[in-house]
Amino acid sequence: MNTKADFPVPTLAVRTEPVQQRSTERITSLLDAAAHLIDQNGIDGLTTSDVATRSGSSVGVVYRYFPNIQSLLRALAMRNLERFIDRIKNVGEGAEWPIAADAIIDGYIDLARTEPGFRAVRFGEVIDERFIHQPKEGTTTSIAHMVDNLLVSRYGFAASDGLSFDIEVLVELGDALLHRAFLYEASGDDRFIAKLRSLVRDYLTPYEVSAR
Numbered sequence: 001m002n003t004k005a006d007f008p009v010p011t012l013a014v015r016t017e018p019v020q021q022r023s024t025e026r027i028t029s030l031l032d033a034a035a036h037l038i039d040q041n042g043i044d045g046l047t048t049s050d051v052a053t054r055s056g057s058s059v060g061v062v063y064r065y066f067p068n069i070q071s072l073l074r075a076l077a078m079r080n081l082e083r084f085i086d087r088i089k090n091v092g093e094g095a096e097w098p099i100a101a102d103a104i105i106d107g108y109i110d111l112a113r114t115e116p117g118f119r120a121v122r123f124g125e126v127i128d129e130r131f132i133h134q135p136k137e138g139t140t141t142s143i144a145h146m147v148d149n150l151l152v153s154r155y156g157f158a159a160s161d162g163l164s165f166d167i168e169v170l171v172e173l174g175d176a177l178l179h180r181a182f183l184y185e186a187s188g189d190d191r192f193i194a195k196l197r198s199l200v201r202d203y204l205t206p207y208e209v210s211a212r
Contacts, residue, residue, distance in 0.1 A: 027065055029055045031076050035117025043073065043120055077121050081139060084111060088146060097155040097208070101200045104147070105174070109193065112182045119182045122175070140175055144168040157207050166203045173199060 033054035037046055046069055052059045066072040087107030091100050111118045148167045151157040174196050181192035 023065075026057070026061065027075075030057065030062060030065060030072070031079055032116070034072055034076055035115075035121070038076075038117045038120045046073070048072075073121060076117055080111070080115065080118050080121055083115065083118075084108060084143075085146070087111070088150070091150075093154075097151060097157075097204070098201060100150070100155070101204070102197060105178075105193065105196060105200070108174075108178055109188055112178070113187060119186075122179060140171045141168060144171040147171065151204070151207075160207075163207050166207075170200055170203050 030051060033051050034046060037050055037054055041050075048059055048062050048066075048069060051057075051072065052062050055062075062072070066075065084107060087110075088104055091103040091107065095103075144164070144167050147170075148159075148164050151163070151167070152159045157163060177192045177196045177199075178188075181188040181190075181196075
């Protein structure tokens with residue numbers, strides 16, 4: 001059995017590739033500024049001029065990397081996705097799968113509580129609904145593939161169409177429940193979080209026998 005799952009990491013799409021350290025730092029500054037502004041004013045209130053002012057840059061610098069607000073939002077969503085994937089990569093090593101599943105949920109919760117812009121710029125919603133026209137290539141599907149690979153490679157679950165489908169359903173449910181949990185409460189509504197943990201066990205326990 002493999003002990004390490006393979007996690008493809010997405011890349012940010014910007015107009016000018018950050019080949020120099022200064023460019024990388026500038027993009028980070030722009031995304032950080034956008035994230036804080038979104039937390040303050042919401043996505044619909046985000047403007048290029050505000051991002052420039054907040055980051056200490058000019059509007060021209062913003063346009064150098066992001067031709068419009070949509071491309072900036074997509075880059076921020078992709079960064080959120082990258083940071084979530086980083087939480088998944090080494091989750092639950094040496095632990096039972098239910099603990100690993102809780103750790104994945106906890107990783108999302110921690111980011112929602114501490115990462116500026118994470119609650120508002122959901123990578124599934126922003127990338128899939130605003131920028132991708134083929135739903136099967138969407139972000140939640142990609143996350144489902146990662147979790148599927150994790151359970152099969154690290155916990156010995158038998159790969160099957162049924163397992164893959166149930167994991168995809170769980171990821172969709174999880175995205176919706178976690179969105180609702182943080183919609184009105186910055187710390188998250190524990191009722192929705194607890195329901196998600198319960199659903200994960202209900203869906204995946206029938207497959208556990210294959211891992212023994």
